[in-house]
Amino acid sequence: MKKTLIRLLSAVLLATTEVFGQPAQQRPQGTPAATQNVAPPDPNLVQFDLNFPGGTPRQLVEAIEKASGKPLNAVIPDEDADLHLPPLKM
DSSP: OHHHHHHHHHHHHHHHTTTTSSOOOOOOTTOOGGGTTOOOOOTTSOOOOOEEOOBOHHHHHHHHHHHHSSOOOOOOOGGGTTOOBOOEEO
């Protein structure tokens, strides 16, 4: 009986540690929850649309370079050079 009580008490204490985790963050009044943690867009990032019909990694790199208008720094290992990638549309 004593061992059962100790095991039960231990299980309850271990289960309640998650309840005392990190407290909820307070946001300023009038600030919607959806916009609280949104970072401003980085002006250095390049945005582009990609419609890749599928092919090798080298063909994917070429499609990204063509869509973005900028060179892409990518290393393709020799053992993966002939890998066939599925079509991608982003």
